[in-house]
Amino acid sequence: MTIGLLAEKFRVPICIALVLGGWQIIFALGVVNEKYFPSILTIASAFWQMLTDGVVISAWATTFLRALIGLIGAALLGVALAILSDLSPVLSRGIRYVSDVLQPIPPAAFVPMAVFMLGLGTKLYAFVIILVTVWPPYLNGVAALAGVGQVQLNTGRMFGLTDWGLLWRVKLPAALPEIFTGIRYAATLSLIAVIVSEMLAGRDGIGFMIFKKAFAMRTPEVFGLMFLVAINGVLLNGLVNLLRRGLTGWHIRMMERPE
Amino acid sequence: MTGILTASDVGKSYGNGVARMAIIEGLNLSIAKGEFVSLVGPSGCGKTTLLMCLSGLLAPNVGMVGFKGQTVTAPPIGLSVVFQDYSRSLLPWKTNLDNVLFGMRRVTGMDAPQKKARALEILEAVGLTGFAGHYPWQVSGGMQQRVAIARGIASQSELLLLDEPLAAVDAQTRADMQDLLLDLAKRFDQTCVLVTHDVEEAVYMADRVLVLGPRPTRVVREIVVDLPKPRDQISTREAPAFLRARHEVMELIRSMRQGKALS
Numbered sequence: 227m228t229i230g231l232l233a234e235k236f237r238v239p240i241c242i243a244l245v246l247g248g249w250q251i252i253f254a255l256g257v258v259n260e261k262y263f264p265s266i267l268t269i270a271s272a273f274w275q276m277l278t279d280g281v282v283i284s285a286w287a288t289t290f291l292r293a294l295i296g297l298i299g300a301a302l303l304g305v306a307l308a309i310l311s312d313l314s315p316v317l318s319r320g321i322r323y324v325s326d327v328l329q330p331i332p333p334a335a336f337v338p339m340a341v342f343m344l345g346l347g348t349k350l351y352a353f354v355i356i357l358v359t360v361w362p363p364y365l366n367g368v369a370a371l372a373g374v375g376q377v378q379l380n381t382g383r384m385f386g387l388t389d390w391g392l393l394w395r396v397k398l399p400a401a402l403p404e405i406f407t408g409i410r411y412a413a414t415l416s417l418i419a420v421i422v423s424e425m426l427a428g429r430d431g432i433g434f435m436i437f438k439k440a441f442a443m444r445t446p447e448v449f450g451l452m453f454l455v456a457i458n459g460v461l462l463n464g465l466v467n468l469l470r471r472g473l474t475g476w477h478i479r480m481m482e483r484p485e
Numbered sequence: 486m487t488g489i490l491t492a493s494d495v496g497k498s499y500g501n502g503v504a505r506m507a508i509i510e511g512l513n514l515s516i517a518k519g520e521f522v523s524l525v526g527p528s529g530c531g532k533t534t535l536l537m538c539l540s541g542l543l544a545p546n547v548g549m550v551g552f553k554g555q556t557v558t559a560p561p562i563g564l565s566v567v568f569q570d571y572s573r574s575l576l577p578w579k580t581n582l583d584n585v586l587f588g589m590r591r592v593t594g595m596d597a598p599q600k601k602a603r604a605l606e607i608l609e610a611v612g613l614t615g616f617a618g619h620y621p622w623q624v625s626g627g628m629q630q631r632v633a634i635a636r637g638i639a640s641q642s643e644l645l646l647l648d649e650p651l652a653a654v655d656a657q658t659r660a661d662m663q664d665l666l667l668d669l670a671k672r673f674d675q676t677c678v679l680v681t682h683d684v685e686e687a688v689y690m691a692d693r694v695l696v697l698g699p700r701p702t703r704v705v706r707e708i709v710v711d712l713p714k715p716r717d718q719i720s721t722r723e724a725p726a727f728l729r730a731r732h733e734v735m736e737l738i739r740s741m742r743q744g745k746a747l748s
Contacts, residue, residue: 375573377568377570377573377574378573378574378576380537380542380566380568380574381568381574381576383542383559383560384540384542384560384565384566385560385565385587385588385590385591385640386560386562386590386591387590396576399576399578400576400578474578476577476578476620477577477578479620480577480620480622483622483623
């Protein structure tokens with residue numbers, strides 16, 4: 227077995243080793259104060275301690291569920307808005323204006339207003355996540371539905387599809403791969419929105435814990451919690467990819483086929 | 486006029502006032518059941534617009550299109566279009582078999598297993614045995630167009646409107662596909678209207694060639710192709726009747742392109 231093949235086979239452990247090794251080298255060189263840049267071992271032991279006392283596990287699950295439910299809601303709403311835009315040019319322009327105004331506002335800026343309006347709790351999370359996350363599925367959905375080819379639409383009509391039939395049986399299946407590009411981006415946004423909301427207005431969850439530990443200068447714990455956030459991102463992306471493979475596997479295989 | 490497909494005084498234009506552009510004006514034609522008719526004309530004369538009007542996918546501004554004695558207002562059952570752009574006409578998320586079954590949506594009097602058996606039978610007739618489970622993008626261009634033709638026939642079609650169906654396939658495949666189409670038309674009792682810019686193809690395939698005038702288009706001449714069937718790629722193309730018909734069509738189209746007055 228050549229070195230290339232070995233590297234290919236063990237690429238995941240090799241990458242992890244490189245990241246951890248790099249971290250340790252920076253630590254050993256002492257470029258950054260140890261207080262703010264602890265060694266891997268310190269982080270690992272702090273992390274292990276948090277895991278065993280159980281609080282962090284429930285915070286992790288809470289954050290993950292919020293991000294997941296928020297993503298599902300935002301994706302469904304975004305696609306619904308895209309369908310409405312496709313059906314009516316008037317609605318399309320209206321929704322577009324709203325999106326142009328709301329989209330550039332960062333998640334953190336929504337939180338104070340949401341606290342006044344909705345108080346602390348589930349409603350606040352739903353509000354912030356959806357306002358931040360709904361746009362990529364909506365924008366990609368609008369572009370994808372508008373991009374469905376005239377020949378495909380004529381084909382559907384030739385075989386007797388009504389406008390609703392065309393939407394369900396031709397337009398949406400044709401648009402789904404591009405919609406999923408938006409949903410994948412939305413997954414990241416959803417996680418950001420949850421963490422920010424938890425930091426600014428939360429009483430639980432990973433974001434809240436990061437904020438608390440950071441104020442207490444518990445650097446190893448902060449790094450451990452950030453690692454959990456990263457795991458959340460990987461898990462959420464994995465779920466979205468699973469669904470994408472299930473619903474638009476044909477498109478993935480079509481794109482991957484050798485010419 | 487009688488016939489499976491008729492067009493009486495059909496006109497189609499886009500825009501209004503000074504921006505009005507007439508594509509079709511005062512067009513009449515009648516296609517008899519079982520005929521194979523080719524439509525040829527100078528480039529840009531509105532062949533595809535005409536085919537859209539004949540299929541019910543586009544409504545003419547004036548005049549009437551009739552299919553089996555009924556006025557056409559939407560694509561009727563029993564009529565199907567084979568588009569030039571097969572790769573955009575086939576649905577890429579469906580297998581070849583499912584694409585053919587999609588064409589059978591409005592077929593009545595068959596349950597699901599019967600439909601599937603019929604779809605497989607037609608796929609076999611177009612030479613795609615063993616490719617039913619493939620996706621369109623996994624097979625060659627010629628095969629994709631054969632799936633589209635199979636889908637058209639499977640929709641319990643009596644009339645196939647072929648919109649330059651072979652323009653995008655390579656020359657060798659094209660000759661085979663011409664013979665396949667003639668064979669399928671006979672085997673499945675299809676009346677065919679072929680739109681093409683290839684004069685030789687128009688004459689080779691047809692019982693009758695209708696020559697269309699420049700825009701706004703109408704039928705300017707009818708040429709009956711007096712050649713026996715089945716046709717043969719070598720001997721038919723050397724027959725005096727073939728050469729006469731080809732000469733007449735080409736001369737007419739050339740004169741139109743040079744802007745000469747038409748009789």
